[in-house]
Amino acid sequence: MKNTFDVAIIGGGINGSSIAYQLSKLGKKVVILEKGTLANEASSAAAGMLAAQAEMEHDGPFFQLALKSQAMFPSITNELLTYTGIDIEFVNKGMLKIAETEELATALKSQVLFQQNWDSGIQWLDATLVREMEPALAPTVAGAMFLPNDGHVQPAKLSLAFAKAAEHFGTEIRENTEVLSFIYENGVVKGVNTSAGAFYCEQVVVATGAWAADLMKNTGINLTVYPVKGECFSVKPNKPIVHRSIFSDKRCYFVPKRNGEIYIGATVVENTFDKQVTAGGIATLIEQAVKLIPQLKDAPWERVWAGIRPQTADGIPYIGEHPTIKGLFVAAGHYRNGILLSPLTGKLTAQLLTGQVEDEQFLSAFRIDRSQISIS
Numbered sequence: 001m002k003n004t005f006d007v008a009i010i011g012g013g014i015n016g017s018s019i020a021y022q023l024s025k026l027g028k029k030v031v032i033l034e035k036g037t038l039a040n041e042a043s044s045a046a047a048g049m050l051a052a053q054a055e056m057e058h059d060g061p062f063f064q065l066a067l068k069s070q071a072m073f074p075s076i077t078n079e080l081l082t083y084t085g086i087d088i089e090f091v092n093k094g095m096l097k098i099a100e101t102e103e104l105a106t107a108l109k110s111q112v113l114f115q116q117n118w119d120s121g122i123q124w125l126d127a128t129l130v131r132e133m134e135p136a137l138a139p140t141v142a143g144a145m146f147l148p149n150d151g152h153v154q155p156a157k158l159s160l161a162f163a164k165a166a167e168h169f170g171t172e173i174r175e176n177t178e179v180l181s182f183i184y185e186n187g188v189v190k191g192v193n194t195s196a197g198a199f200y201c202e203q204v205v206v207a208t209g210a211w212a213a214d215l216m217k218n219t220g221i222n223l224t225v226y227p228v229k230g231e232c233f234s235v236k237p238n239k240p241i242v243h244r245s246i247f248s249d250k251r252c253y254f255v256p257k258r259n260g261e262i263y264i265g266a267t268v269v270e271n272t273f274d275k276q277v278t279a280g281g282i283a284t285l286i287e288q289a290v291k292l293i294p295q296l297k298d299a300p301w302e303r304v305w306a307g308i309r310p311q312t313a314d315g316i317p318y319i320g321e322h323p324t325i326k327g328l329f330v331a332a333g334h335y336r337n338g339i340l341l342s343p344l345t346g347k348l349t350a351q352l353l354t355g356q357v358e359d360e361q362f363l364s365a366f367r368i369d370r371s372q373i374s375i376s
């Protein structure tokens, strides 16, 4: 029998699954085509921070995307629990973005003023107040910006919960099915060729994370998506050492999970799809981590892992339709923030496919033919 669907979503990571959830809730007949297994790439390697304000320092569509998506977490947590029984372990105790020097403290204080435009609860804490909140931090910490709404989740659970909720609304999931090429006629998509045969549909969404450029290159468009490896490790202290996420800079952060594990990440290694964890990468992380939280050196070791972040040339994800192939969409390139951005990515992509876009101008910032790409 022919495999016929309304929509084929390529990639069973967090974004593909979130899109499938939103579309199937609207009554679309959806299939997720995943070359490996669900959430086997970046979406299970992430630390799960919802760091809209710790990771972003300027206003613009990307920052607004992050804030709006962050605001969806309380309701998405409840929805997914209702439909799937999966608790995504949303923790909302906030985050400390710490300064290790007086110079960094000055820079962070001006960030506090900027970030207060969106959250009046954001405050600057001097060294004494920081250590009252997190006594395990080294005395060298000069102060911190407290971000009460930068929470975190268990990323693999969120990813699987989106997929299971999509299944609840009728989505079919085909694992071990690699999409090899698109089928299109007269500029209209008709389906995809896969390692398990052809699948026919009216619309296709490329949600293949760091692998998106490769799949798109034969469609006349060069997406600027490229891979950036991140390595992490975790420890599981016998009693809690830190109580909320601590973000030092983009190469060292701590995320205390509900099960007692502390995730510590992450290296930044550009232009590799190799997920090998290196001794050098973990050694650098341990050195930084123990400098900031000396007690960590006595914490029982748990595990190491790595994943591949999907970066783009301008640092902004692609969410949009192919400029010349009708029905072919991309939602990829979420780099360091794909977990945070997944609820809204699902919603906006569903709006695009159903012709129900609420804010065309906002969405156009993420279109796939913006200036940083070239069409060959």
Ligand code: FAD
Residues within 6 Å of the ligand: 010, 011, 012, 013, 014, 015, 016, 033, 034, 035, 036, 037, 038, 039, 040, 041, 042, 043, 044, 045, 046, 047, 048, 049, 050, 051, 177, 178, 179, 180, 207, 208, 209, 210, 211, 215, 229, 230, 231, 232, 265, 266, 306, 307, 308, 309, 310, 331, 332, 333, 334, 335, 336, 337, 338, 339, 340, 341
């Ligand atoms: P992926 O999860 O990579 O999924 C893409 C899927 O497509 C894969 O399963 C792949 O197998 C499949 N695929 C590829 N090609 C094909 C094909 N041809 N056919 C079929 N299937 C295919 N984000 C946050 O918001 N907060 C964080 O704290 C955070 N921490 C991170 C820490 C690390 C170490 C890393 C590596 C990432 C982190 N991220 C974080 C980023 C986040 O993990 C990613 O942005 C997000 O997971 C991307 O999701 P995705 O669904 O777009 O891609």
Ligand code: GLY
Residues within 6 Å of the ligand: 047, 049, 230, 265, 266, 309, 335, 336, 337
């Ligand atoms: N957002 C954290 C990371 O990508 O390492």
